[in-house]
Amino acid sequence: MTGETIERELKAISKSYTRIAEQVGKFVVGNTPLIEMIFVSMLSEGHILLEGVPGTAKTVIAKTVAALSGCDFRRIQCAVDMQPADIVGVRMYDTERKDFVLKKGPIFSNFILVDEINRVSPRTQSAFIEAMSERQTTIDGITHPFTDPFFVIATQNPYEFEGTFPLIEAQKDRFMFSTKLRYLDADEELEIIRRESTGYLDWDAYRSAIAPVLTPDMIRHFIGTVRSVRAEEPILRYIRDIVLETRKHDDIWLGASPRASIAFVRGSKALAALNGREYVIPDDVKRIARLALPHRLILRRESDLGGVTTGEVTEDILAAVEVL
Template sequence: MSDHPTPQSSSADPALHAVEPKGSDASSAPASNPAQQRQRAIHLAQAVRHELQKAVIGQNTVIDDVLTALIGGGHVLLEGVPGLGKTLLVRALARCFGGEFARIQFTPDLMPSDVTGHAVYDMQSEQFKLRKGPLFTNLLLADEINRAPAKTQAALLEAMQERQVTLEGRALPVPQPFMVLATQNPIEQEGTYPLPEAELDRFMLKLRMDYPQAEQELEMVRQVTRSTRSDMLDVQPLRTLMQAKDVQALQRIANELPMDEQVLDYAVRLARATRTWPGLALGAGPRASIALVRGGRARALLRGGEFVIPDDIKGCALAVLRHRVRLSPELDIEGMSVDQVLKQLLDQVPAPRQ
């Protein structure tokens, strides 16, 4: 049901320590020049991206978005048909990231306590002992999250928003950084439980994985068939590039990126536009504005920029908004998708200029 955290850092190749200190320096030396720190953070982020692109071929935008969520401190819901490498991507990210990684395979009989943990009576000490669930980790892969009933899904709510889990009346903090990567399958409707809005809203981004381009697929097939492990995609050769504190440092640096008022205003206008947009029955809440700004900052860092520009906001707007709005029934009947309507919206909301 759940993988236990694998000690990634111990298996890290010693040759990688040349890269690793960059991030470590960035986080451990706050006194040094902020610009230098930023440069290092940018290098680190780009190195991770490069590493992930080696493992997951043909999904560069999804990799960027996952990294955006990681740097923005949000959670990701990955949607895609089977076999596109959703789980592989998460495993690769866990491999590059030296923190703890846990995986929960959501099944219809999964109980909330299987996720959060529970108290066990210890015969020797004659006491109840808390047994922490797989939730207490840095990187949590919630595989096929829509297979579990709503009560089990709800077990994630507190951890995702408050970064804490209440067990036996005690609020236990989850380790930082904490990121949930949930995957779900859009075509299988049999035996699935759609995620409730409150849960969806807590995901910073909802990503759609699509089929890779022809030449990228070719490359992928070539690479996989060369591997000895038949159809299992190999993530072993990836280098561990960063530790938990590096991620926190990246998050801090991203949050410190300067952001012009106009850009902030643009993010808020985008989120607000969804509430009055004629094709949308339900608009996005304030969490969407916050996620847009965080996402914009993270993307600016990934881009290597020193400040946030409207392109950063616009680039992550689709992923931020698509699971927070509901299409009006007329457009639904007409066969319009949420993405189409949101693209229209993005084409209409004026971009900021000074």
């Protein structure tokens, strides 16, 4: 791409994000960082893991962004007795065709919300691994690719322990980014109360008025544009040094994998594109670090028992590592 073309494409990306954020804000109060995170993840071809209390508009935000992106949306409500076939589908014998046909599961969609993923067993969790990493699934030895874009948001509730299974490390590593959701502040909570009182929180009316800002083809095109954003050698070394520091930090037992390095590069470029820049700056890397690292780090037992958190360790690493 020429410099003029890239500049024009980046303006289109930034404008699209602004329009989507404005449209979501007409119904959803707060959660601006989450909306930005979803958009960055889509442009990075990654997936998101959300942790937090129920009732924080996760489903509404996901459905709204999917609608504004012109994408198909499916929600998977996880349960202890859920089997892999409930997610990926199953091949059934069709007596009329006299052959096996695929009955597709909800994973065959553009935009998927997996609610309470830690409620399914590790065996069923593994059904997501191939899907999220390879963008395909294998049923009875036959591989079925997904249609791009393919994007997963998964949630887990850390405050319920009965009937839950901690995510296996291979599963958590498939999520490019993660964050912990918080309750709204006093002003935001009051705004929700006002909107409900005046009838503005009518989902059916809001959904019927939504007009897509993007299309799947536009998203694929924007992903290609993001790849053209420059990350100069000092930035690449900065990313390397942050990742390496996670592997020797005193509080960390298992550091970040090479997938974290890939998340840094893709996420930093996407964040730069959202801000209309053709190049990555250190602040982009720092913001992505807070999304890409905490869920990948496993603390030493003594640090964990001492109350140290992966978020605190991430901040410690960012303070220690300098751009050379």
